Amino acid sequence: MKTLLKVVLGLALALVILASTGYAWASFTVKSKLSRTYEVHDVDFPIPYPTAEASAEESGVPDATADLSVAGGEAGEVPEDAALAAARDRGKHLVESRYACIECHGANFGGGTMIDAPPIGRILGPNITRGEGSRTLAYTTADWDHIVRHGIKPDGTPAAMPSVDFLLMSDQELSDIVAYVTSVPPVDNTVPAPTLGPLGKLLIATDQLPLSADVIGSHQSEHAAYPPAAAASAEFGRHLAGICTGCHGSAFAGGPVPGGDPSWPPARNLTPHEDGLAEWTYDDFVRALREAKRPDGTDIRMPMAGMTQYAANMTDTEIEALWAYLRTVPPMASGS
Ligand code: HEC
Numbered sequence: 001m002k003t004l005l006k007v008v009l010g011l012a013l014a015l016v017i018l019a020s021t022g023y024a025w026a027s028f029t030v031k032s033k034l035s036r037t038y039e040v041h042d043v044d045f046p047i048p049y050p051t052a053e054a055s056a057e058e059s060g061v062p063d064a065t066a067d068l069s070v071a072g073g074e075a076g077e078v079p080e081d082a083a084l085a086a087a088r089d090r091g092k093h094l095v096e097s098r099y100a101c102i103e104c105h106g107a108n109f110g111g112g113t114m115i116d117a118p119p120i121g122r123i124l125g126p127n128i129t130r131g132e133g134s135r136t137l138a139y140t141t142a143d144w145d146h147i148v149r150h151g152i153k154p155d156g157t158p159a160a161m162p163s164v165d166f167l168l169m170s171d172q173e174l175s176d177i178v179a180y181v182t183s184v185p186p187v188d189n190t191v192p193a194p195t196l197g198p199l200g201k202l203l204i205a206t207d208q209l210p211l212s213a214d215v216i217g218s219h220q221s222e223h224a225a226y227p228p229a230a231a232a233s234a235e236f237g238r239h240l241a242g243i244c245t246g247c248h249g250s251a252f253a254g255g256p257v258p259g260g261d262p263s264w265p266p267a268r269n270l271t272p273h274e275d276g277l278a279e280w281t282y283d284d285f286v287r288a289l290r291e292a293k294r295p296d297g298t299d300i301r302m303p304m305a306g307m308t309q310y311a312a313n314m315t316d317t318e319i320e321a322l323w324a325y326l327r328t329v330p331p332m333a334s335g336s
């Protein structure tokens with residue numbers, strides 16, 4: 001009996017030591033990861049951004065994407081406030097249909113929740129309006145690029161924001177989003193900085209919850225000036241599908257959602273493989289995106305079910321382009 005008790009006590013002690021050493025290691029690793037600074041290129045872009053047509057006219061390069069039937073006149077003839085209003089409209093469409101800032105920054109951009117689960121932590125999206133408590137009042141265009149397309153804050157440290165989803169965003173799209181976000185009514189709200197629980201620290205320390213600043217290969221590569229022309233093409237679809245990769249993976253083979261809520265199902269295989277969407281029709285795809293229903297009529301679960309609010313604002317051309325692209329990706333077994 002006595003020996004057994006000793007063994008049990010000894011084991012318990014060993015576990016406590018192991019757990020606290022592990023915790024100390026994770027805390028230390030996370031602290032150094034989050035205080036590291038990154039070298040990021042400084043980009044500059046105008047707000048409002050010239051349209052592809054105007055820019056082609058200025059440079060004298062004929063632009064295949066220009067719609068000549070609506071070209072109103074010479075470049076530069078568009079009045080500044082009309083150009084700004086058009087940029088804000090484009091920005092509004094972008095955040096309502098695909099670049100889901102409101103998911104974490106709130107419907108009014110005044111603050112929201114990314115993760116609030118004590119073991120993982122409390123990771124809130126800060127206020128990005130022009131109100132009191134805003135993080136963006138002193139932002140330059142380079143700062144907007146750093147946070148949105150690199151996951152890096154103005155002081156050079158990494159943010160707990162999944163910016164890797166926005167890697168394919170062009171300068172024009174970012175400019176349009178900034179034009180829109182800086183024009184919404186100011187909200188006064190101060191949001192606390194992220195705090196991490198033991199599981200959150202462990203996940204970050206072991207790269208299970210990777211920081212976008214580390215996932216993004218280069219912080220020096222140039223960004224495209226314009227998105228591909230909005231057409232029902234695989235090229236435009238590839239651009240749009242950039243926002244699906246965060247959950248479905250860069251090869252679209254699906255698998256567990258990195259850093260996702262433990263209650264979420266694995267993301268579905270979207271490739272034309274028998275495990276994936278090989279048997280799906282375009283109509284099945286539209287129904288999945290707009291109504292969160294599978295071809296057999298069953299409900300698609302969260303977080304995918306939440307995509308319907310964005311898909312509702314996608315144009316038919318955008319959904320056709322996504323589908324056209326997903327038919328071209330190599331078929332892969334699930335999770336590969
Ligand atoms: C999945 C959640 C999520 C999405 C989507 C998201 N953000 Fe964030 N964002 C965050 C979090 C969390 C922080 C705080 C990061 C930190 O302090 O480490 C943040 C921080 C920011 C900041 C302030 C950084 C600072 O402290 O200076 C800006 C600006 C910002 N996001 C803009 C955007 C824009 C624009 C979009 C849409 C294109 C967007 N975010 C989409 C979660 C998100």
Ligand code: HEC
Pocket residue numbers: 240241243244245246247248257264265266267268270285288289294299300301302303304307322
């Ligand atoms: C936040 C993570 C997330 C994002 C972003 C996301 N998905 Fe999903 N998706 C999932 C998950 C998880 C499932 C599995 C849902 C289920 O099993 O009920 C899924 C399922 C699907 C399904 C199949 C439904 C089924 O179960 O048969 C399709 C089609 C789909 N996603 C398309 C897309 C497309 C296209 C995009 C980008 C425009 C996208 N998803 C973005 C997480 C995501």
